Amino acid sequence: MKQLHKQTSLNHRREEEMLGSSESSPYSPKSIKHTRSLPRSINYLLREQRLLFILVGILIGSTFFIIQPTLSRMGPPEPAHTFLPRTGLARFSGTRPRTGRVPVGIGGRRQRIVVTGGAGFVGSHLVDKLIARGDDVIVIDNFFTGRKENLVHLFGNPRFELIRHDVVEPILLEVDQIYHLACPASPVHYKYNPVKTIKTNVMGTLNMLGLAKRIGARFLLTSTSEVYGDPLEHPQKETYWGNVNPIGERSCYDEGKRTAETLAMDYHRGAGVEVRIARIFNTYGPRMCLDDGRVVSNFVAQAIRKQPLTVYGDGKQTRSFQYVSDLVNGLVALMESEHVGPFNLGNPGEFTMLELAQVSYSSSLLSLSFVHCFCLQLCLFLISVRICYDMCILFLFIP
Numbered sequence: 001m002k003q004l005h006k007q008t009s010l011n012h013r014r015e016e017e018m019l020g021s022s023e024s025s026p027y028s029p030k031s032i033k034h035t036r037s038l039p040r041s042i043n044y045l046l047r048e049q050r051l052l053f054i055l056v057g058i059l060i061g062s063t064f065f066i067i068q069p070t071l072s073r074m075g076p077p078e079p080a081h082t083f084l085p086r087t088g089l090a091r092f093s094g095t096r097p098r099t100g101r102v103p104v105g106i107g108g109r110r111q112r113i114v115v116t117g118g119a120g121f122v123g124s125h126l127v128d129k130l131i132a133r134g135d136d137v138i139v140i141d142n143f144f145t146g147r148k149e150n151l152v153h154l155f156g157n158p159r160f161e162l163i164r165h166d167v168v169e170p171i172l173l174e175v176d177q178i179y180h181l182a183c184p185a186s187p188v189h190y191k192y193n194p195v196k197t198i199k200t201n202v203m204g205t206l207n208m209l210g211l212a213k214r215i216g217a218r219f220l221l222t223s224t225s226e227v228y229g230d231p232l233e234h235p236q237k238e239t240y241w242g243n244v245n246p247i248g249e250r251s252c253y254d255e256g257k258r259t260a261e262t263l264a265m266d267y268h269r270g271a272g273v274e275v276r277i278a279r280i281f282n283t284y285g286p287r288m289c290l291d292d293g294r295v296v297s298n299f300v301a302q303a304i305r306k307q308p309l310t311v312y313g314d315g316k317q318t319r320s321f322q323y324v325s326d327l328v329n330g331l332v333a334l335m336e337s338e339h340v341g342p343f344n345l346g347n348p349g350e351f352t353m354l355e356l357a358q359v360s361y362s363s364s365l366l367s368l369s370f371v372h373c374f375c376l377q378l379c380l381f382l383i384s385v386r387i388c389y390d391m392c393i394l395f396l397f398i399p
């Protein structure tokens with residue numbers, strides 16, 4: 001401590017001496033530099049028209065920065081499929097620019113879309129379509145019936161995000177469109193926990209409609225043909241109000257979806273939310289679970305396992321079946337249209353469950369006979385190759 005103190009005092013003294021000497025000298029190096037460098041820099045600027053070049057450079061730079069935002073607004077025309085929301089924010093801000101305010105560096109033309117239930121059978125096909133056309137897609141799913149395998153091919157895609165979230169809880173996101181699919185749809189699954197099913201339909205739809213209202217997004221509800229209950233009219237038009245049992249085993253789904261439709265229309269009429277309502281009829285296609293419990297997957301699973309096909313009741317009840325890609329095209333077309341709905345999405349051709357069973361049975365026979373045929377031909381080919389080989393050995397090497 002002592003030594004340190006000593007050194008400090010010595011240094012202090014040296015500094016004082018240096019300061020004193022510089023003050024006492026009338027020509028300190030600093031002041032000389034200052035007085036001489038100022039006119040020299042001005043001279044340098046004025047020589048060889050340097051100042052002129054600097055001014056011209058500033059002029060060109062400012063012109064570019066003034067004109068550039070105007071040019072970026074005059075971008076190429078939007079592709080036919082893009083939709084830009086005209087509600088919500090437009091009402092609050094009077095005249096909303098078509099692309100909205102987007103941070104620098106983000107392409108303002110792409111749409112940001114939420115798909116609830118996007119890891120499910122229909123949802124994952126919808127996500128594929130939206131990603132393929134160039135949109136940014138956020139999937140919300142609680143994986144009750146949805147599976148990550150349905151979306152695993154999109155995991156590396158920078159325009160895709162997956163959030164594990166249950167729609168019965170609120171969530172805040174900034175998007176242009178909301179496709180609301182989240183709800184178990186197979187009778188086996190929705191009857192498994194009926195209270196949860198109706199909660200998902202009511203609370204989940206309420207939360208997503210609240211989000212749509214808050215951010216000015218367009219909202220599409222995937223309702224169901226089951227809102228017609230046990231219909232007394234065939235085929236069912238959208239104007240038919242249905243024949244639904246409010247206390248039955250299926251009511252959690254039927255009445256849940258009917259309430260969801262009511263909520264959508266109330267938000268539309270009361271809060272000006274742009275809604276679309278699709279009533280989806282029976283659908284089939286890839287990514288249906290074999291244990292889904294619906295008639296198509298049941299028949300396929302039974303045919304593969306060579307079990308008898310189970311037809312419930314007398315088998316005379318009719319259904320129509322559409323392929324999943326047709327449904328997805330319909331959902332997107334409805335979202336982009338001006339039709340609020342409700343709008344039936346299905347195949348117009350109906351047939352009975354007995355007819356479906358017959359078709360499934362003949363198809364399974366066909367596929368079996370094809371496999372058998374192929375195996376038989378393969379065996380014959382291998383046997384003939386072996387015979388040729390033996391014959392060659394016999395004639396060439398045996399004297």
Ligand SMILES: O=c1ccn([C@@H]2O[C@H](COP(=O)(O)OP(=O)(O)O[C@H]3OC[C@@H](O)[C@H](O)[C@H]3O)[C@@H](O)[C@H]2O)c(=O)[nH]1
Pocket residue numbers: 185186187223224225226280281282293294295296298299310311312313317319353
């Ligand atoms: O193994 C089976 C399964 C089902 N069925 C019958 O096949 C018919 C279709 O039943 P599904 O379970 O496939 O589907 P449902 O038509 O009852 O409900 C469906 O309707 C439309 C969608 O929106 C709903 O998500 C879905 O629940 C019913 O009459 C059912 O009794 C069989 O005969 N055998």
